[in-house]
Amino acid sequence: MLNRRYYPRGDTGEVREYLESLRKNSQKKKAAVKLDIDIQTLEDFWPDTLNVTVRMLKGWEPLKELKRRFEKIQYRIFFCIKDDDLWLLSAYEKESDDTPRNELEKAFKRMKEVLEKQS
Numbered sequence: 136m137l138n139r140r141y142y143p144r145g146d147t148g149e150v151r152e153y154l155e156s157l158r159k160n161s162q163k164k165k166a167a168v169k170l171d172i173d174i175q176t177l178e179d180f181w182p183d184t185l186n187v188t189v190r191m192l193k194g195w196e197p198l199k200e201l202k203r204r205f206e207k208i209q210y211r212i213f214f215c216i217k218d219d220d221l222w223l224l225s226a227y228e229k230e231s232d233d234t235p236r237n238e239l240e241k242a243f244k245r246m247k248e249v250l251e252k253q254s
Contacts, residue, residue, distance in 0.1 A: 137178045137216065137220060137221040139221050139223065141222075143248070145220075150212060150224070150225065154171065154226070157170070166203070166210060170212065174223070177214075181221065192239070198213060199214055199215060199216075200212070200234075201213075211229050213226070213238070213242035215246040215250065217250055
């Protein structure tokens with residue numbers, strides 16, 4: 136079982152704020168519920184992701200991407216695993232088939248900080 140951590144300090148961060156903003160948006164509240172379930176599934180069953188879509192990012196290892204499509208919107212959360220922690224690094228709504236390079240670079244930089252930090 137993994138512990139959920141939000142970049143940068145563990146208890147607060149961009150992904151937590153993003154999920155909270157989705158919960159407050161009446162049109163995206165159901166998407167937030169689905170993302171919460173996906174994250175909980177990762178915490179409880181990693182690496183057996185069951186019905187959660189996770190993509191390994193070739194060339195950006197060990198960065199991973201949680202993928203959730205809901206009502207024509209593609210939600211993405213970048214994450215990594217360190218010891219017993221699931222680090223949620225960044226989140227965005229994907230508008231095209233390509234992953235924006237700036238989002239990848241931001242998440243990769245954050246992942247390196249998390250992995251290099253002494254426990």
